[in-house]
Amino acid sequence: MTETPSPPRTSSTGGTAVAPARRIKMPRIGGAPYCMPDPMVALTNNEIMKHMPAGSRVLDLGCGDGRLLEILRDAHGCRVQGVEVDERGIIACVSRGVPVIHGDLDRGLPEFPNDSFDYAVVSQTLQQVKFPKRVLEEILRVAHRALVVVPNFGYWKGRLQHLLGGRAPVTQSLPYEWYNTPNLHFMSMLDFRALVQQLDIRIVKELPIIKGRAVDRAWAANLRAESALYVLERPETRPNHS
Amino acid sequence: MSVKSRQVQVRGESETGIRPAKTADVAGPTPAGDRNLGWSQTRRIARIMAAMSTELIEESPPDVGARSVGIVRTQFATLFAPPSPLVLANSRNLGPITVAYETYGQLSPQRDNAIFVCHALTGDAHAAGYRSKEDITARKAGWWDGFIGPGKGLDTDKYFVICANVLGGCQGTTGPSSICPETGQPWGRDFPVITVEDMVAVHAELVRSLGIERLLAVVGGSLGGMQVLEWAVRFPDQLASAVVLASSARLSTQGIGFDNVGRAAIMSDPNYNNGDYYGAAGPRNGLALARMVAHITYLSEASIENKFGRRLQDASTFTFDLIKEIEFQFESYLHYQGRRFVDRFDANSYIYLTKAMDFFDLEKTYGSLNAAFTRAQARFLVVSYDSDWLYPTPQSKEIVQSLVSTGKHVSYIEFHSAKGHDAFLIELEQLEALVRPFLERTLAEVRVETPA
Numbered sequence: 001m002t003e004t005p006s007p008p009r010t011s012s013t014g015g016t017a018v019a020p021a022r023r024i025k026m027p028r029i030g031g032a033p034y035c036m037p038d039p040m041v042a043l044t045n046n047e048i049m050k051h052m053p054a055g056s057r058v059l060d061l062g063c064g065d066g067r068l069l070e071i072l073r074d075a076h077g078c079r080v081q082g083v084e085v086d087e088r089g090i091i092a093c094v095s096r097g098v099p100v101i102h103g104d105l106d107r108g109l110p111e112f113p114n115d116s117f118d119y120a121v122v123s124q125t126l127q128q129v130k131f132p133k134r135v136l137e138e139i140l141r142v143a144h145r146a147l148v149v150v151p152n153f154g155y156w157k158g159r160l161q162h163l164l165g166g167r168a169p170v171t172q173s174l175p176y177e178w179y180n181t182p183n184l185h186f187m188s189m190l191d192f193r194a195l196v197q198q199l200d201i202r203i204v205k206e207l208p209i210i211k212g213r214a215v216d217r218a219w220a221a222n223l224r225a226e227s228a229l230y231v232l233e234r235p236e237t238r239p240n241h242s
Numbered sequence: 243m244s245v246k247s248r249q250v251q252v253r254g255e256s257e258t259g260i261r262p263a264k265t266a267d268v269a270g271p272t273p274a275g276d277r278n279l280g281w282s283q284t285r286r287i288a289r290i291m292a293a294m295s296t297e298l299i300e301e302s303p304p305d306v307g308a309r310s311v312g313i314v315r316t317q318f319a320t321l322f323a324p325p326s327p328l329v330l331a332n333s334r335n336l337g338p339i340t341v342a343y344e345t346y347g348q349l350s351p352q353r354d355n356a357i358f359v360c361h362a363l364t365g366d367a368h369a370a371g372y373r374s375k376e377d378i379t380a381r382k383a384g385w386w387d388g389f390i391g392p393g394k395g396l397d398t399d400k401y402f403v404i405c406a407n408v409l410g411g412c413q414g415t416t417g418p419s420s421i422c423p424e425t426g427q428p429w430g431r432d433f434p435v436i437t438v439e440d441m442v443a444v445h446a447e448l449v450r451s452l453g454i455e456r457l458l459a460v461v462g463g464s465l466g467g468m469q470v471l472e473w474a475v476r477f478p479d480q481l482a483s484a485v486v487l488a489s490s491a492r493l494s495t496q497g498i499g500f501d502n503v504g505r506a507a508i509m510s511d512p513n514y515n516n517g518d519y520y521g522a523a524g525p526r527n528g529l530a531l532a533r534m535v536a537h538i539t540y541l542s543e544a545s546i547e548n549k550f551g552r553r554l555q556d557a558s559t560f561t562f563d564l565i566k567e568i569e570f571q572f573e574s575y576l577h578y579q580g581r582r583f584v585d586r587f588d589a590n591s592y593i594y595l596t597k598a599m600d601f602f603d604l605e606k607t608y609g610s611l612n613a614a615f616t617r618a619q620a621r622f623l624v625v626s627y628d629s630d631w632l633y634p635t636p637q638s639k640e641i642v643q644s645l646v647s648t649g650k651h652v653s654y655i656e657f658h659s660a661k662g663h664d665a666f667l668i669e670l671e672q673l674e675a676l677v678r679p680f681l682e683r684t685l686a687e688v689r690v691e692t693p694a
Contacts, residue, residue: 081646087672090655094623095679097687101642102655111643 044123044149045071047207047214047229051147052076056118059083059143061105062125066093073098081117083109106130108138117143124227126150127185133195140201140234148230152208154188154222189222196232205231306378309391311346311398314371314384316414318342321447328444331437338423341448342367342414343406346390347398349454354688356454357396357681358445358481359386359405360462360469362667363536363595364587366413369405370398388670395674401458401681406448408441408469410595412588415444419520419588429590431517436594438465438602442472446480456480458685460620461677463487463666464633465595468602471641475604478619483684485623485677487666488630490637491611491644492603497632500539501596504532508589517590529589530580537579542629542662546572611644621651623680625673627665628658653680 045068052058054076060069063082066089072078082100084090093100101111106129120143122135127150129135139146158169168178176183187195189208196203207214208225218224306312319341322328327337344367349356359369370390372378386405389395396403407415410433418433425432449457460481462470467489474484493501508514511528519525538546550572554560560569568574608614622645626638635656645652657672659665666673 079649087655087657090653091676091679094653094676095683097683099621099651100653101646111639111646113647116646 048121048147051231058119059117060121064089066096066098069098070096105135109142112142114141119143120146123149127183146232150192151227152189152225153186155226156223189228202233202235204233309393311371311391314344316342316344316367319448330434331439332435334434336434339416341406346370346403347401349402353454356402356457357459358457360466362464362466367405367407395677406445409444410436412591418590418594428520437598438468438472442469446477459483459485461485464489465599474618474620475614478617481620482688484620487625488627488633488663490633491641493599498600501600503535505593507531525589526584530584533583534576534580539632540663544660545662612648615644615648624654626656628656629660630663632663
């Protein structure tokens with residue numbers, strides 16, 4: 001599953017300036033057309049898969065072309081559902097046999113009843129929605145646990161660029177200019193942790209992704225990690241709102 | 243180049259005045275001679291008229307090349323013959339029932355590549371191809387010819403496509419204009435009230451009679467989509483997938499309102515005669531009016547503006563004449579639609595079928611939408627169009643929500659289109675891009691489940 005490069009995941013918020021979208025040709029079963037590799041996505045997909053118990057019910061929000069869900073279904077026996085805003089992504093999902101629903105995360109997840117999934121996956125998407133707090137709450141309404149991958153804007157290169165160059169940060173993992181970035185929110189790991197605590201969500205795991213590797217523990221993670229993977233859980237005791 | 247652009251062109255015909263309705267008597271008095279025609283003659287003429295007509299011909303560009311299914315023949319099956327009539331949803335018995343149907347493509351040896359197409363309110367069995375060489379010359383193709391054929395959305399090189407006229411219709415399948423075996427006269431209003439359930443029961447039986455145990459897909463838009471939903475719930479093991487286009491689990495109240503106006507127009511026509519008009523002129527005015535009202539609901543405000551705007555039909559200024567029915571181009575178009583419809587459709591059928599559409603309500607029938615969909619086994623593809631106000635997006639989302647809640651395999655997309663409810667008949671490029679991989683994937687999985 002690692003030899004095939006993953007395509008860029010598209011935003012679930014209608015961001016138009018996402019990384020070059022894969023051209024969807026006539027879909028073939030058992031193999032997708034070649035597309036540019038995106039090591040970050042391949043990495044995070046692998047990390048996500050490592051943390052996904054086999055047979056889980058998985059909802060991928062901003063599922064792109066459905067590649068992650070296809071693997072989770074075929075290799076991990078998961079029952080999967082995608083949500084995607086981009087039409088080409090939806091067609092690619094359909095050709096993989098991955099069920100997908102056209103949706104905008106900022107409008108909530110009204111299609112999904114409470115606790116209808118074991119895991120929700122939100123990879124590189126939360127910083128792109130208009131209302132991350134509301135989306136996070138909504139995610140943990142429909143799923144008991146969430147795997148969230150967010151960029152870390154506390155990464156030292158970004159800080160340095162800002163400090164010395166006086167310019168908005170552009171890094172390898174955030175290759176956008178300020179005017180075309182789909183990223184609406186610039187949060188660091190510390191910021192994200194603060195929000196999660198405020199929402200009374202339990203952090204089961206926090207894995208900083210440093211030099212393309214997710215690590216269990218790292219010194220000065222907020223400075224050194226380009227992004228981070230969180231396993232979040234809704235506390236059992238908390239009454240499920242809505 | 244694209245299907246779409248050709249369609250725009252073809253659709254535009256009416257705006258360039260291809261057949262401008264200059265007369266105000268769109269559904270006006272029938273030629274006096276008609277009254278003197280015998281019943282059998284009228285029937286024959288009606289049949290010829292029906293054969294000549296096709297749904298939405300100007301929207302569906304004829305394709306006589308390699309991508310056409312070519313000349314097709316409507317076939318007839320007799321089902322539910324005594325002693326085993328169909329028990330209708332309202333408990334009345336009906337039989338025998340004649341069903342008009344067409345097929346395109348080849349059934350595979352495993353009989354696993356059959357797709358059933360459910361037509362909408364006024365469609366018929368003639369979904370693709372041409373009925374005669376004359377039809378090719380006249381470019382009169384089936385109502386979904388742009389979507390059914392070699393290499394098209396429903397690819398007849400791969401699939402065996404079946405389309406049949408619905409129960410209660412007037413294009414070959416038993417309906418109110420058929421002869422009642424007991425009286426030897428047309429049924430008229432004595433025809434039993436039918437429902438979407440009954441239509442599906444008849445089609446399901448037709449499929450069985452063709453020796454097909456399980457369909458690869460049932461596909462339909464609008465009233466056709468309602469049949470797809472009913473099919474998936476009622477006969478869950480008879481279909482591997484369900485494609486529901488611009489449809490709903492129950493018609494909106496607004497839709498019921500428009501249907502009511504249509505029926506009222508027919509019934510208030512003095513020639514309606516309580517439905518007993520066969521062999522006479524019939525409620526031509528009323529039926530044309532019903533179609534005109536309905537046709538507006540199939541379009542969108544934007545598409546009407548784009549296509550017609552406020553352009554005048556044959557003058558540059560208003561005539562300020564109250565009696566003149568057609569001043570604007572759009573009026574001419576509507577009258578043309580109404581007039582053309584009358585030639586191919588039976589008023590009683592229109593009443594029965596719109597009633598069936600109004601009655602359809604999965605929630606009411608099964609207790610709740612979830613209770614209905616729990617029974618389904620098919621994988622679903624649900625499509626809505628953002629400019630459709632007759633079967634608007636929230637109604638499709640309601641279906642999707644329930645399918646998700648009941649743990650079904652469902653994909654949903656809302657397409658952007660300016661074409662309103664008609665989009666599923668016209669905007670075929672985007673639909674093809676979605677439906678083709680869906681069917682390919684479904685067929686591959688069906689073959690994995692049951693290797694040949």
